[in-house]
Amino acid sequence: MHPAPNETEHLVIIGNGMAGHRLVEALLKRPGRPARITVVGDEATPAYNRILLSPWLAGEMEREALTLREAEWYAAQGVELLLGERVTSIDRAARRLTTDAGRGLDYHRLVLATGSRPSMPAVPGIALSGVHGFRDLQDAETLAGVAERGGRVVVIGGGLLGLEAAEGLRKRGEGSPRQGSRGLAVSVLQRSARLMNRQLDATAAGLLEAELGRRGLAIHTGAQLAAIEGDHHARVRGVRLVDGRRLAADGVVVAAGIAPNAELGQRAGLDVDRAIVVDDTLTTSDPAIHALGECCQFEGTTYGLVEPIWRQVEVLAEQLAADPAEGARYAERPSATRLKIGGISLFAFGPIEPDAGHEVLAYHDPEQGDYRRLLLRDGRLEGAVLYGDTAMGPWLFGQAQAGRDLGPCRRALLLGAADADALLDACHSDTHSDNPDRPVKEAA
Structure with missing residues (x-):
């Protein structure tokens, strides 16, 4: 009972x-x-x-x-x-x-x-009017108003949250301009040399940057914020970088951590x-x-x-509960990353940079915008970066978490989802098993 x-x-x-x-x-x-x-x-x-x-x-x-x-x-x-x-x-x-x-x-x-x-950087001008975070509904409603008024907005942070904020601002400004709006120009400042440097390798980050640039975002990598500058009304008018560059801004959105x-x-x-x-x-x-x-x-x-x-x-x-189960204990497990920007599919997990013990499998189709890079150690998947066609991402993540030996079907791992499914089905049928999560043998 x-x-x-x-x-x-x-x-x-x-x-x-x-x-x-x-x-x-x-x-x-x-x-x-x-x-x-x-x-x-x-x-x-x-x-x-x-x-x-x-x-x-x-x-x-x-x-x-x-x-x-x-x-x-x-x-x-x-x-x-x-x-x-x-x-x-x-x-x-x-x-x-x-x-x-x-x-x-x-x-x-x-x-x-x-x-x-939001984690706010300790730089001069952080308390100026026009500096915003992006964490809750009130923040989002404020930023919607900023986008609809138009002007120039600088987003601090080229990680998940910063890119989602920047693209959200851009689309809101493009889709619902108010009467007399000046239009909206959005710039992104990323301190690292590449976007989403904690999740993406250089190739995937380059594809992402190119796509966001085509959409109208101005991406500045290797850009470290020195100060936010204001006018005599204590209102934001621009940002200054450590290297001396200045970008004009009517608003600043800080999305560089929590x-x-x-x-x-x-x-x-x-x-x-x-x-x-x-x-x-x-x-x-x-x-x-x-x-x-x-x-x-x-x-x-x-x-x-x-x-x-x-x-x-x-x-x-x-x-x-009144009678807790003895096995109810929390333990750390790896997580996968997905980017929530319309029209961009990205899936990543595990280490970003390979070490000497990794086997690197990579596939890149620039015309289609597809890129996949897998890191295996002794046949077991440890990390993956998928950009474009990410349909196999959850399956790959599951295999990595299970620690299964994927060596026998390694040539299937970089194919598109449809072709890979066909080859994996053939491998599974060769094992005489109806369990899709069992290790598979490479088809003859």
Whole structure:
């Protein structure tokens, strides 16, 4: 029999972002969940899909499509939802928290899912009017207005978030100009010598840069920001680089990393390093308090991708149930990267630069814009970069995670998806197995 909900335990979740909301959904599926659940969110709107902020900024979807659940859903599930309130203090001895509205809440167990904020560089001018982050719905709405007014915008950061922000701005400015708009010119500053240097090799990054350039983005690599310059009204008018170059700008978007929102946990006296430190049950240094998602740190790692956070949610939901499974423990696993820009397909995982022990398999069709590069060690796949045709990406990632020997079918790995499927099917049939994940033999 499944355990019944705990009728006395009160669980409070601080944060109504994607992680906090997914935890609620996971708990509601478990009969042993705490019967009383309260969610406190400092944003005025219920949880929404932050992953879709870039497509929304680009004008590719309506605002309603971002919402994960309406406020009425929480009420129907018996979950108390408090929006537009920020928790300001936690009294661990009394197990009581206080919000900026003066509300006090007692808890038996507490989850900190406070997320993160844009990491702002310590350069002169960072506080000028016209400098924006790109992390939440309010940021996206602000940037939509910037794009529609036109002018010149400089995006700081040539990683995933920066490129998505830049392309979203460009498309919004192109697709919905206001009366008298000057048009929008978007530049991207990347400190590294190539875009997405943590995920892409030089060839794939070059293909990406060329495509974004054709779309109208001005890409500046090897560009280190020295200062943001303003006018006598303290309004942005340009940026200055370390090498002395200056770029005119009516607005600056900082999308060069995130900083965990760990201050609440720090004020409460929890162990905090770069973020709130947790163990493999997502428990902090206080056994009654857990942390989840971008505000937590496990074995020195902090988080910005949803894949590991979703695994954290499942572990924590099990821990918060009345009868947690003994095997519910969080462990680090590799993640794959996908770029969320319309018309550009990119899939990457594993190491970027090969070492002496890697076998490098590569395929490049410049006319079609397809590129694939695989890194194998003793027949086992360790890393891949796919640009253009990425259909095989998830399958390759699965093979890498399983540690399977792909040597026998290595000549299939660089083919397009349709041809590779045919060859892999032939290999599978040769093994007399209907399990598509078993190691395959190369067809004669």
